[in-house]
Amino acid sequence: MASSPTAVISIGSKAPIKKASGPLRLVLTRLGFLVSALFIVVTLSFFLVSVTPGDPAQLIAGPMATAEQITQIRADLGLDEPILTRYVDYLGGLVQGDLGNSYFSKRPIVDELVEKLPATLELVLLSVLFATVVGVAAGAVGAYFKGRLPDKVSRFVTGVFQAIPDFFLGLILIYVVFFLLGLAPAPSGRVGLVETGPGRVTGSYLIDSLLAGDFALFVSAAHHLMLPVLTLGLVYAAYFAKTARSTIGKALNSQQAQFARAMGLPERTVVRYAFAESRTTIVTYAGVIFASLLGGEAIVERVFAWNGIGTWSLQGITKLDLPVVQGMVLVAGAITLIVYTLLDIIVGLLDPRISHA
Amino acid sequence: MKVMRQHTGATVGVSFIVLLLLASLFAPLPYDPKATEGGASLQAPSGAHWFGTDGAGADVFSRVIDAARIDLSLALAGTVLSLVLGVVLGLAASTKGKGSERLVRGLDAFQAFPLLILALALVTLSGNKLYMVVVAIALINIPRYMRLLRSEVLSLRESRFVEAAMAMGASPRRITFRHLLPNVWGVVLVQTSLTIANAIVVIAALSFLGVGVSAPTPSWGGMIRAGAGNMSSGEWWIASFPGLIVLLCVLAFNQLADAIGDTTARSHR
Numbered sequence: 001m002a003s004s005p006t007a008v009i010s011i012g013s014k015a016p017i018k019k020a021s022g023p024l025r026l027v028l029t030r031l032g033f034l035v036s037a038l039f040i041v042v043t044l045s046f047f048l049v050s051v052t053p054g055d056p057a058q059l060i061a062g063p064m065a066t067a068e069q070i071t072q073i074r075a076d077l078g079l080d081e082p083i084l085t086r087y088v089d090y091l092g093g094l095v096q097g098d099l100g101n102s103y104f105s106k107r108p109i110v111d112e113l114v115e116k117l118p119a120t121l122e123l124v125l126l127s128v129l130f131a132t133v134v135g136v137a138a139g140a141v142g143a144y145f146k147g148r149l150p151d152k153v154s155r156f157v158t159g160v161f162q163a164i165p166d167f168f169l170g171l172i173l174i175y176v177v178f179f180l181l182g183l184a185p186a187p188s189g190r191v192g193l194v195e196t197g198p199g200r201v202t203g204s205y206l207i208d209s210l211l212a213g214d215f216a217l218f219v220s221a222a223h224h225l226m227l228p229v230l231t232l233g234l235v236y237a238a239y240f241a242k243t244a245r246s247t248i249g250k251a252l253n254s255q256q257a258q259f260a261r262a263m264g265l266p267e268r269t270v271v272r273y274a275f276a277e278s279r280t281t282i283v284t285y286a287g288v289i290f291a292s293l294l295g296g297e298a299i300v301e302r303v304f305a306w307n308g309i310g311t312w313s314l315q316g317i318t319k320l321d322l323p324v325v326q327g328m329v330l331v332a333g334a335i336t337l338i339v340y341t342l343l344d345i346i347v348g349l350l351d352p353r354i355s356h357a
Numbered sequence: 358m359k360v361m362r363q364h365t366g367a368t369v370g371v372s373f374i375v376l377l378l379l380a381s382l383f384a385p386l387p388y389d390p391k392a393t394e395g396g397a398s399l400q401a402p403s404g405a406h407w408f409g410t411d412g413a414g415a416d417v418f419s420r421v422i423d424a425a426r427i428d429l430s431l432a433l434a435g436t437v438l439s440l441v442l443g444v445v446l447g448l449a450a451s452t453k454g455k456g457s458e459r460l461v462r463g464l465d466a467f468q469a470f471p472l473l474i475l476a477l478a479l480v481t482l483s484g485n486k487l488y489m490v491v492v493a494i495a496l497i498n499i500p501r502y503m504r505l506l507r508s509e510v511l512s513l514r515e516s517r518f519v520e521a522a523m524a525m526g527a528s529p530r531r532i533t534f535r536h537l538l539p540n541v542w543g544v545v546l547v548q549t550s551l552t553i554a555n556a557i558v559v560i561a562a563l564s565f566l567g568v569g570v571s572a573p574t575p576s577w578g579g580m581i582r583a584g585a586g587n588m589s590s591g592e593w594w595i596a597s598f599p600g601l602i603v604l605l606c607v608l609a610f611n612q613l614a615d616a617i618g619d620t621t622a623r624s625h626r
Binding site for chain 2: 033036037040041044045048049056059159160162163164165167168171172174175178179186187294295296298299302303313314317318320325328329332333336
């Protein structure tokens with residue numbers, strides 16, 4: 001890095017400014033991309049939702065409404081303005097942290113998001129954790145016993161779980177684990193129907209119930225998390241296993257692994273080295289799964305009556321609550337892009353072989 | 358024949374799909390798939406109703422077979438649209454240069470969309486038009502084709518035979534259609550098989566959420582939706598059989614993709 005080119009650019013005044021180099025430059029270019037990508041996401045979501053044929057005002061008013069009523073609703077929602085004006089308004093509000101109000105509840109989108117996001121994050125984070133542990137384990141077994149029985153079994157199970165729609169797996173688990181075995185509570189959301197959540201500190205029921213010292217509620221919350229986490233975890237563990245198998249397999253076949261074996265190092269150590277070599281891929285993939293789960297898990301939230309942003313946005317869509325849809329797309333898109341950017345930076349800084357040019 | 362023996366999974370899968378299609382088009386069904394019979398609701402699978410009956414008393418077996426027609430044709434339509442537009446746009450984007458670089462960045466940003474939410478929003482906003490389901494599938498899958506083609510074509514452009522063709526004075530059009538395109542068909546076919554599988558799941562997810570194919574017409578997702586509540590009260594067959602068919606279809610097309618991948622990869626060497 002010492003010999004990196006120090007390009008000199010001048011801005012306005014004649015004072016030359018050195019272009020940042022190395023890690024700082026990596027961070028800056030990635031942040032630059034983040035901002036422009038977010039802008040693209042916002043713009044695309046706004047126009048895609050706005051130019052689709054179909055009139056929210058008419059659907060909200062219902063089939064019996066008169067033309068005046070529809071015009072009135074359209075004016076109330078600001079839908080009578082030209083699309084470019086609305087777009088500029090939306091961007092203007094966005095810069096000030098205002099995502100508009102819900103057409104139905106009339107509450108600010110930001111408030112609703114803050115209220116519902118923790119439930120989704122709790123579910124998604126635990127699912128990613130589960131998928132990573134199970135997926136890497138299954139992938140490692142497959143890679144180590146390549147072509148033999150454990151590999152065949154692991155690949156068969158992985159193939160089935162990759163093909164099963166997550167919402168269907170959720171229903172199967174409800175039937176088997178709740179109805180037949182009685183090991184899980186009914187799919188009633190984050191806690192039982194007669195229970196109420198803990199006082200809000202972080203928004204995570206697991207953490208908040210412990211902070212409140214309510215151990216019974218903690219157990220109930222954990223119990224209610226079991227099936228949704230299992231559903232998402234199993235489906236995404238299957239994707240993870242496929243990647244882990246090829247990555248760890250490559251590491252186990254590498255020259256350094258052969259050398260380690262030739263040196264007479266115990267197998268345990270060789271496997272540990274293979275894991276160390278695969279860690280950037282594993283971290284990256286966990287991030288990718290986290291990102292695709294946001295928004296991707298909405299349908300599973302619906303199956304388990306989970307009161308997160310997934311259920312919220314699905315309800316918003318059926319009621320044609322456009323600001324809700326745009327808010328959801330924006331938040332899921334923003335978190336995804338931020339995670340990708342962080343991953344890029346972390347992996348780039350961890351791995352000296354990746355050049356930042 | 359040799360190919361079929363080497364890829365048992367794909368052979369079984371394709372036979373299953375063909376059988377399913379033929380049955381849905383020509384086979385006489387034991388019951389009218391849309392007929393309901395109040396007295397015969399929620400019956401467990403038996404000799405009279407192989408897959409049982411649903412809450413309205415309709416025969417689950419007849420409905421599952423009948424649904425293949427609309428579900429599979431929508432999936433195919435979405436795939437064809439994705440394939441055609443994806444390949445054309447992908448080839449157009451496969452040049453080295455600032456413009457195509459930016460386009461890829463745009464595709465990256467598009468990947469950040471919660472795609473199912475977007476698909477659902479488009480179909481709902483259009484007033485539940487079926488062609489919008491096809492458009493939504495294309496919207497999800499076109500970027501995948503574009504990325505794939507771009508990475509394949511960019512690496513092929515470096516190869517000797519393209520260099521040789523250029524040295525011979527072949528026009529860019531000739532190079533694209535005579536030299537590049539024939540060499541990417543393998544990966545495009547694999548992607549197409551995966552796209553059909555993805556489309557089947559997207560359609561099922563949309564009908565599960567209540568948009569796309571709507572109520573009296575049988576669809577697998579709609580049937581799973583109808584039987585979802587029954588899963589926690591023990592009537593497992595209403596949602597399980599259509600779910601199982603979706604699972605088998607996806608498995609079949611995934612196996613087919615693997616087999617195509619293996620075969621084309623081998624013929625390259």
